[in-house]
Amino acid sequence: MSGTRRRRLPRHVREQQIIDAAVQVFSKRGYHAAVVDEIADLAGISKPMVYLYFGSKEGLFIACIKREGELLTHEFQQAAAVEQGADQQLWAGLSAFFAHVAANRDGWVVLYRQAPEQGGEIAAEVERQRAAVMAAVTGLVRAGITESDSSAGLGEEDAEFVAHALVGAADSLTGWMADHPNEAPERITLRLMNMVWVGMRQVLAGEVWTPPAEPVEG
Amino acid sequence: MSGTRRRRLPRHVREQQIIDAAVQVFSKRGYHAAVVDEIADLAGISKPMVYLYFGSKEGLFIACIKREGELLTHEFQQAAAVEQGADQQLWAGLSAFFAHVAANRDGWVVLYRQAPEQGGEIAAEVERQRAAVMAAVTGLVRAGITESDSSAGLGEEDAEFVAHALVGAADSLTGWMADHPNEAPERITLRLMNMVWVGMRQVLAGEVWTPPAEPVEG
Numbered sequence: 001m002s003g004t005r006r007r008r009l010p011r012h013v014r015e016q017q018i019i020d021a022a023v024q025v026f027s028k029r030g031y032h033a034a035v036v037d038e039i040a041d042l043a044g045i046s047k048p049m050v051y052l053y054f055g056s057k058e059g060l061f062i063a064c065i066k067r068e069g070e071l072l073t074h075e076f077q078q079a080a081a082v083e084q085g086a087d088q089q090l091w092a093g094l095s096a097f098f099a100h101v102a103a104n105r106d107g108w109v110v111l112y113r114q115a116p117e118q119g120g121e122i123a124a125e126v127e128r129q130r131a132a133v134m135a136a137v138t139g140l141v142r143a144g145i146t147e148s149d150s151s152a153g154l155g156e157e158d159a160e161f162v163a164h165a166l167v168g169a170a171d172s173l174t175g176w177m178a179d180h181p182n183e184a185p186e187r188i189t190l191r192l193m194n195m196v197w198v199g200m201r202q203v204l205a206g207e208v209w210t211p212p213a214e215p216v217e218g
Numbered sequence: 219m220s221g222t223r224r225r226r227l228p229r230h231v232r233e234q235q236i237i238d239a240a241v242q243v244f245s246k247r248g249y250h251a252a253v254v255d256e257i258a259d260l261a262g263i264s265k266p267m268v269y270l271y272f273g274s275k276e277g278l279f280i281a282c283i284k285r286e287g288e289l290l291t292h293e294f295q296q297a298a299a300v301e302q303g304a305d306q307q308l309w310a311g312l313s314a315f316f317a318h319v320a321a322n323r324d325g326w327v328v329l330y331r332q333a334p335e336q337g338g339e340i341a342a343e344v345e346r347q348r349a350a351v352m353a354a355v356t357g358l359v360r361a362g363i364t365e366s367d368s369s370a371g372l373g374e375e376d377a378e379f380v381a382h383a384l385v386g387a388a389d390s391l392t393g394w395m396a397d398h399p400n401e402a403p404e405r406i407t408l409r410l411m412n413m414v415w416v417g418m419r420q421v422l423a424g425e426v427w428t429p430p431a432e433p434v435e436g
Contacts (some may be wrong), residue, residue, distance in 0.1 A: 030337060117335040119248060161394055161409055168390020169383035176382040180375070190428075191379055199417025210408075 015053055015063070018043045023064050027106035031061060031114050062122055065115045068107035069129040075100045077136055086143035091193055093136070094170060098185035101174050108174060130167070138163040144200070166196055233271055233281070236261045241282050245324035249279060249332050280340055283333045286325035287347040293318045295354055304361035309411055311354070312388060316403035319392050326392060348385070356381040362415070384414055 009017075021043035025034045036057055040047040054060040080093030101108045115126045142159040169192060177188060227235075239261035243252045254275055258265040272278040298311030319326045333344045360377040387410060395406060 032337070113334075116331075117337055117341075119250070119335055123335075157398070158409075160397075161391070162413065164390045164394040165387035165410060165413060168386040168388070170386070171390070172382045172386020173379070176379055179378075191376075192383060195380065195383060195414055195417040197417070199413040199415070 011053070014045060014049070016067075018045060018050055018053060018060070019064055019067050022060050023068060023106050023110055026061060026064060026114060027109040031057075031118060036060070058118075058122075061110075061115075061118070062125065064107075064110055065122055065125050068104070068111050069126060071104075071107070072097065072100050072111070073129050073132055076133055080136060080140060086140045086147055087193070087197055090137070090140045090144070090166075090197070091189055093140070094166075094189040094192060095186050097170060098174075098177065098188045102177060102181075102185050105178070112171065112174065134163055134167055137166055141166070141200075144197070162196070162200055166192075169196065229271070232263060232267070234285075236263055236268055236271060236278070237282055237285050240278050241286060241324050241328055244279060244282060244332060245327040249275075249336060254278070276336075276340075279328075279333075279336070280343065282325075282328055283340055283343050286322070286329050287344060289322070289325070290315065290318050290329070291347050291350055294351055298354060298358060304358045304365055305411070305415055308355070308358045308362070308384075308415070309407055311358070312384075312407040312410060313404050315388060316392075316395065316406045320395060320399075320403050323396070330389065330392065352381055352385055355384055359384070380414070384410075387414065 022039045025039045036047055036050055040050050054063055075096045076093045079096035080089045116123050138159050141162045145159060173188060240257045243257045254265055254268055258268050272281055293314045294311045297314035298307045334341050356377050359380045363377060
């Protein structure tokens with residue numbers, strides 16, 4: 001174990017190469033149809049080596065979920081962590097989210113579409129990552145409510161509500177984004193902030209929508 | 219085929235009984251762990267009869283997805299179809315959606331959590347249903363934009379954007395709703411409309427959020 005042989009990449013580097021290839025193949029073929037041969041070929045690594053490192057196709061898939069999820073969560077949290085107004089932090093976090101998804105469509109397909117399909121430990125891992133993002137968004141919304149210093153009396157429950165709506169909207173908008181590849185991630189974030197944050201601000205300011213008693217004529 | 223025997227329920231009725239039982243069992247156990255014996259027991263029908271009607275566990279699951287999805291889509295569309303202001307129609311549709319999910323939690327778990335897990339034809343069926351709801355919501359948002367008669371210049375692309383955000387938010391809020399079982403579906407709808415519709419109205423009225431250049435002090 002002392003020293004390293006030439007021509008051998010460090011294990012960590014090889015693992016990342018295999019995961020890169022696996023994310024591509026899983027995204028393209030789906031979990032069940034994907035075969036380790038294709039992944040090994042694409043990574044330029046022997047199939048036994050893939051099994052040596054990850055144990056099984058499932059183990060490799062879990063490694064993909066963990067890495068892609070951690071990358072995405074990390075980018076969101078890092079962007080959102082720079083101390084400034086809560087709306088700016090949320091804007092920065094959401095921009096990072098949309099930018100990451102736009103640049104890593106394969107990883108997003110694996111995370112968002114394929115991982116929940118597997119249930120069990122894999123789905124639980126994605127749930128944990130989503131919960132971490134949800135907690136961060138809830139914190140920013142809570143801060144936004146506090147900063148607005150409003151008498152509207154919004155509280156913790158409202159912060160969780162807004163965070164659920166925002167995270168769900170952002171997830172769903174990745175579908176819209178796929179149909180509008182030329183839309184910059186920043187513009188998607190701006191549209192979403194305009195809708196949700198401006199709406200929340202109006203609610204804080206006391207403007208509320210109520211179901212009108214009379215039909216409205218356009 | 220002429221006449222009916224006594225003590226035999228019509229096939230349609232029996233099928234619905236089996237589907238009722240299957241939705242409960244699938245929701246509780248998950249698709250893979252669910253066994254047809256338990257479904258047959260709960261429905262009070264013999265196991266061979268279940269296979270006779272639905273062919274396989276997968277066939278039965280697809281029947282559950284179809285029925286639950288059609289019920290939900292139908293309730294949304296029927297509530298939203300009553301001609302009035304687009305905001306009222308959307309409010310009525312979303313209220314019906316949240317009320318249906320609150321009253322049919324098992325069906326929602328099967329539709330929203332378990333069906334996408336199966337991929338293939340099952341996931342495609344759910345996608346078709348979601349697309350139908352998305353189209354209806356897009357239509358109402360488009361009408362809302364037209365009714366508001368604004369010069370903000372929002373168009374078809376914006377209607378699709380808002381619809382994606384709304385549908386994603388509504389899906390995600392069913393999770394919040396599970397943690398707040400005493401919150402009335404109408405109140406959830408009001409909160410969502412307050413956030414999204416008021417936000418959209420403000421955008422239509424020309425108010426926009428922009429990422430501030432300077433850090434904001436709370």
